[in-house]
Amino acid sequence: MQSLFDTDGEIEALAPGAVLLRGRALGVDAELLATIEAVAQAAPFRRMVTPGGFEMSVAMTNCGAAGWITDRKSYRYTAADPGSGKPWPAMPAVFLSLARDAATAAGFEGFVPDACLINRYETGARLSPHQDRDEASYDHPIVSVSLGVPATFQFGGPRRSDPMKKAALRHGDVVVWGGPSRLAHHGVLALKSGEHPLTGRCRFNLTLRKAF
Ligand code: SIN
Numbered sequence: 001m002q003s004l005f006d007t008d009g010e011i012e013a014l015a016p017g018a019v020l021l022r023g024r025a026l027g028v029d030a031e032l033l034a035t036i037e038a039v040a041q042a043a044p045f046r047r048m049v050t051p052g053g054f055e056m057s058v059a060m061t062n063c064g065a066a067g068w069i070t071d072r073k074s075y076r077y078t079a080a081d082p083g084s085g086k087p088w089p090a091m092p093a094v095f096l097s098l099a100r101d102a103a104t105a106a107g108f109e110g111f112v113p114d115a116c117l118i119n120r121y122e123t124g125a126r127l128s129p130h131q132d133r134d135e136a137s138y139d140h141p142i143v144s145v146s147l148g149v150p151a152t153f154q155f156g157g158p159r160r161s162d163p164m165k166k167a168a169l170r171h172g173d174v175v176v177w178g179g180p181s182r183l184a185h186h187g188v189l190a191l192k193s194g195e196h197p198l199t200g201r202c203r204f205n206l207t208l209r210k211a212f
């Protein structure tokens with residue numbers, strides 16, 4: 001089956017265990033953006049350095065019990081923001097309910113994330129293909145929410161050599177992957193110049209995961 005319809009919008013299959021839920025976050029978009037702003041007040045966006053010594057083009061912050069970081073030592077989750085030494089801001093209720101709702105729509109019942117990585121892309125920022133594999137267990141799905149300027153998402157398979165599909169991710173779109181796609185490679189092509197009434201020239205992405 002290529003695509004289905006439910007009450008909230010179109011569901012597009014990307015791969016076994018991976019779906020794109022078009023516009024799933026539209027009903028809470030302004031609330032999500034206001035919440036991102038509040039999180040960033042307490043834990044500012046920063047461009048982190050990879051273990052290989054490269055500064056990422058995407059600026060990041062986190063909320064939830066676990067926050068994803070990278071530095072010269074490793075990629076890992078921490079309970080505290082290394083910038084301030086304080087715990088990451090608490091997981092907002094609106095993030096939890098959207099993650100649970102989207103995961104359920106994708107066939108993953110009872111998802112309770114403890115980590116939300118917040119990515120901010122400016123023009124030209126990109127994320128090269130990678131797997132999300134710093135979590136304690138791969139039994140839980142990943143819920144990824146797009147806000148603002150559209151981007152091109154690449155989604156492949158568990159092997160780096162697997163072919164990658166391209167999908168346009170627009171404001172309010174939600175991608176969920178888990179099960180046979182949990183370790184699929186994925187990335188984001190360089191953000192094209194653009195403007196969105198709610199985010200200006202930026203794209204934001206929420207990546208909700210169960211890390212600990
Ligand atoms: C990620 O892979 O962590 C983020 C994906 C995205 O920005 O859409």
Ligand code: FE2
Pocket residue numbers: 130131132186
């Ligand atoms: Fe990722």
